[in-house]
Amino acid sequence: MEATVSVLIGLFFAVAIYLLMSRQLVRILLGIAILGNAVNLLIFTSGRLLREVPPIIPEALQVPAETIANPLPQALILTAIVISFSFLAFLLVLAFRAYQELGTDDTNEMRVAEPTGDVRPPQGY
Amino acid sequence: MRTVIFRTIAPYLAALMVLFSVFVLLRGHNEPGGGFIGGLIAASALAIYGIACGVAAVRRAITLHPMSLSAAGLLMAALSGLVSLFTGQPFMTSQWWYVRLFGVEVPLSTPMIFDIGVYLVVVGSIGSIALALEERESD
Amino acid sequence: MAAADTAVDLSQAMRLEPVLPGDWLVVAPLLLTILGGALCLITRKNTEAQPKVAIIFLTLLVLSCAGLLARVLDKGVVTMVAGSWLPPFGIAFTADALGATLALTSSLVALAVAVYGASDVDRSGRRYGFYPFLLLLMTGVCGAFLTGDIFNLYVWFEVLLISSFGLLVLGNERAQLDGAVKYAILNIIATTLFLIATGLLYGIVGTLNMADIAIKARGIGMDGPLTTVAVLYFLAFAMKAAAFPVNFWLPASYHTPRIVVSAVFAGLLTKVGVYALLRIFVLLMPDARAALADLIALVAILTMLTGVFGALAQTDIRRLLGYLVISGIGSMLAGLAIGTTPALAGAIFYAVHSILVMTALYMAAGVMRALGGSFSLRELGGLYGANPAFAAVFLMLGFAVAGLPPFSGFWPKVLLVDAALVGGHGWIAAAILITGLLTTIAIGRVWVFAFWRGGAEGTPDGYEKALAVPDPKITGAGIWLPIGLLLGLIVLLGIQPEFMMQVAGRGAASLGEPLGYLRSVFGDAIQ
Numbered sequence: 001m002e003a004t005v006s007v008l009i010g011l012f013f014a015v016a017i018y019l020l021m022s023r024q025l026v027r028i029l030l031g032i033a034i035l036g037n038a039v040n041l042l043i044f045t046s047g048r049l050l051r052e053v054p055p056i057i058p059e060a061l062q063v064p065a066e067t068i069a070n071p072l073p074q075a076l077i078l079t080a081i082v083i084s085f086s087f088l089a090f091l092l093v094l095a096f097r098a099y100q101e102l103g104t105d106d107t108n109e110m111r112v113a114e115p116t117g118d119v120r121p122p123q124g125y
Numbered sequence: 126m127r128t129v130i131f132r133t134i135a136p137y138l139a140a141l142m143v144l145f146s147v148f149v150l151l152r153g154h155n156e157p158g159g160g161f162i163g164g165l166i167a168a169s170a171l172a173i174y175g176i177a178c179g180v181a182a183v184r185r186a187i188t189l190h191p192m193s194l195s196a197a198g199l200l201m202a203a204l205s206g207l208v209s210l211f212t213g214q215p216f217m218t219s220q221w222w223y224v225r226l227f228g229v230e231v232p233l234s235t236p237m238i239f240d241i242g243v244y245l246v247v248v249g250s251i252g253s254i255a256l257a258l259e260e261r262e263s264d
Numbered sequence: 265m266a267a268a269d270t271a272v273d274l275s276q277a278m279r280l281e282p283v284l285p286g287d288w289l290v291v292a293p294l295l296l297t298i299l300g301g302a303l304c305l306i307t308r309k310n311t312e313a314q315p316k317v318a319i320i321f322l323t324l325l326v327l328s329c330a331g332l333l334a335r336v337l338d339k340g341v342v343t344m345v346a347g348s349w350l351p352p353f354g355i356a357f358t359a360d361a362l363g364a365t366l367a368l369t370s371s372l373v374a375l376a377v378a379v380y381g382a383s384d385v386d387r388s389g390r391r392y393g394f395y396p397f398l399l400l401l402m403t404g405v406c407g408a409f410l411t412g413d414i415f416n417l418y419v420w421f422e423v424l425l426i427s428s429f430g431l432l433v434l435g436n437e438r439a440q441l442d443g444a445v446k447y448a449i450l451n452i453i454a455t456t457l458f459l460i461a462t463g464l465l466y467g468i469v470g471t472l473n474m475a476d477i478a479i480k481a482r483g484i485g486m487d488g489p490l491t492t493v494a495v496l497y498f499l500a501f502a503m504k505a506a507a508f509p510v511n512f513w514l515p516a517s518y519h520t521p522r523i524v525v526s527a528v529f530a531g532l533l534t535k536v537g538v539y540a541l542l543r544i545f546v547l548l549m550p551d552a553r554a555a556l557a558d559l560i561a562l563v564a565i566l567t568m569l570t571g572v573f574g575a576l577a578q579t580d581i582r583r584l585l586g587y588l589v590i591s592g593i594g595s596m597l598a599g600l601a602i603g604t605t606p607a608l609a610g611a612i613f614y615a616v617h618s619i620l621v622m623t624a625l626y627m628a629a630g631v632m633r634a635l636g637g638s639f640s641l642r643e644l645g646g647l648y649g650a651n652p653a654f655a656a657v658f659l660m661l662g663f664a665v666a667g668l669p670p671f672s673g674f675w676p677k678v679l680l681v682d683a684a685l686v687g688g689h690g691w692i693a694a695a696i697l698i699t700g701l702l703t704t705i706a707i708g709r710v711w712v713f714a715f716w717r718g719g720a721e722g723t724p725d726g727y728e729k730a731l732a733v734p735d736p737k738i739t740g741a742g743i744w745l746p747i748g749l750l751l752g753l754i755v756l757l758g759i760q761p762e763f764m765m766q767v768a769g770r771g772a773a774s775l776g777e778p779l780g781y782l783r784s785v786f787g788d789a790i791q
């Protein structure tokens with residue numbers, strides 16, 4: 001089971017890295033979204049995959065009655081999902097604003113902060 | 126989007142969603158649910174109301190600015206962890222109070238206050254992003 | 265959940281003995297900044313009250329961090345577990361000398377920045393949320409320094425990252441959006457790498473508590489997957505710390521925001537990455553540090569040299585200072601590469617020095633712009649005539665960043681060069697000394713061009729160009745107070761380095777021999 005999911009994770013990472021290497025900002029954002037999901041699956045698999053019951057303790061008991069799935073990776077993934085969700089929301093707004101202001105979504109043409117024809121520093125006193 | 130049907134339904138739908146979000150928030154201590162998911166449901170209620178009746182109507186309806194709402198949530202969540210300072214226990218140790226209201230025992234606790242804080246943070250931040258995007262769309 | 269039906273021994277899972285109020289100092293920095301940030305966010309329309317609220321809370325933050333450091337020096341490592349749950353299951357906040365020192369230095373810098381910002385940031389900037397973002401940034405920074413849980417460290421990294429985004433785009437100018445795109449994307453990739461490494465590490469050792477990882481990873485040794493994890497961590501935090509060759513986001517973005525935002529970024533953000541490297545490679549995985557030592561040394565030398573060469577090639581003072589930040593990161597990485605206790609102490613001391621001096625230099629650049637009307641070395645000039653006292657201040661800061669005595673940059677370099685020579689790393693020692701020389705030249709050029717010559721480029725020799733009278737708010741007490749505070753600390757650390765040496769030595773010792781750290785988390789039973 002872990003081996004199959006590992007291949008899937010590898011596929012996710014391959015797609016994400018391919019998209020991250022492109023010049024278009026929108027593709028980079030898609031890459032980041034897929035990268036976040038790849039990491040979530042990775043954490044999930046690191047916690048070992050078990051076909052067990054959900055980690056909820058019945059009301060009458062203090063400890064679980066039988067073997068339960070590992071709840072920690074689920075908590076970690078939930079945190080990671082929340083964080084990557086909010087980052088993606090911010091990045092989408094940022095990319096949209098950058099596109100409005102700079103008139104391009106090609107990262108090679110975004111040279112406002114670092115202009116190509118920058119003046120050299122003074123050579124002598 | 127602003128059909129008559131949607132505009133008529135939206136206020137009821139939004140009210141129902143907010144009610145449901147509170148239900149999800151409160152059952153979250155021992156069962157699936159909680160502040161984050163409840164907050165998301167409430168934020169979607171605001172978004173739906175905004176699409177149907179305009180962003181100005183939503184801002185009037187919630188009175189406070191969404192960012193103030195989320196700041197208040199942050200304040201509540203942080204303060205709920207501070208209660209255990211007075212009982213000599215570590216940070217964020219849960220404290221329980223059992224209150225009798227109308228003959229029913231109601232358990233109140235700091236995790237619940239924390240969860241309400243999370244709920245407000247999520248409603249405020251996601252709501253303000255949603256409203257900002259809807260405002261941009263309309264102009 | 266009535267207590268009567270409890271058939272479970274709670275002491276197995278929870279810490280039941282009462283907690284001393286002093287132990288709350290570990291979480292006080294987080295609580296104070298969150299409360300202050302929330303209050304500033306609520307009152308963001310009241311632009312007059314906001315700086316006051318922020319300055320009050322940051323003063324309390326400085327006091328609580330100072331109290332924490334005093335307690336750590338007095339009683340050893342302090343631990344508090346959230347919700348009473350025993351480690352490794354509960355989330356632990358653990359402050360040792362390293363974390364407490366850096367938290368105190370950061371909070372001093374944040375206080376200085378808040379005072380500076382009261383004069384420098386205009387109304388719209390305040391309404392847009394300069395102070396809430398600054399306080400929440402400090403939550404992230406202090407959280408990262410004080411947490412004892414590696415996933416929690418990731419969360420604090422994200423808290424400081426999202427606040428830094430807010431600060432970076434404050435003002436919404438074209439260059440800011442351009443810089444923010446590069447900063448945001450590369451930093452998100454870096455934290456994602458951090459998360460990947462943490463997921464894999466959890467798969468190997470089955471725990472996230474740092475003390476627990478430190479015990480278990482020492483038992484495993486350096487077999488297969490742990491090497492992969494170590495390399496991923498190194499890449500992630502090298503990106504965060506802006507080490508060569510993954511430093512390009514820093515010069516692309518640090519000069520775009522308001523100068524006060526650049527000041528706080530230059531002081532704090534990269535040092536959190538360095539802190540994480542120290543924590544993970546010395547406390548958690550010492551075998552990995554030994555295995556990667558040559559790689560880290562190479563990265564350190566290249567970071568120092570490319571940083572300072574970049575600084576020599578810049579016209580814009582802010583970009584020049586950005587490259588000096590990178591160059592300083594190289595010196596700290598050199599301490600990690602050497603790895604002995606004196607070298608680590610040197611790296612910690614250098615981090616403290618770098619936090620103070622880089623913030624002060626960016627603030628000084630803001631004053632230069634106010635006096636001379638530009639950030640460009642071609643257009644500046646005649647500042648000595650305009651304000652001789654400020655020229656002296658800038659020269660002192662320049663000597664400090666170059667590592668000349670009697671300022672704070674001298675002693676960490678002495679420690680590092682000495683440790684490098686003792687450990688047989690001649691190349692590292694040579695690189696540190698050459699970098700010091702080149703930094704002196706780079707900062708000397710700034711002083712000569714901006715202060716010493718009569719006016720902008722083309723001004724004939726011996727002729728003083730009259731400068732426009734600057735806005736009194738920009739050269740008033742609100743600007744001089746923070747710069748004076750930082751300069752005072754820099755001079756104090758240069759003249760009286762014993763205290764800082766001692767503290768840095770204790771921080772380094774507790775990283776290398778973490779018995780005190782482990783006992784603080786797991787109790788005295790740990791051998």
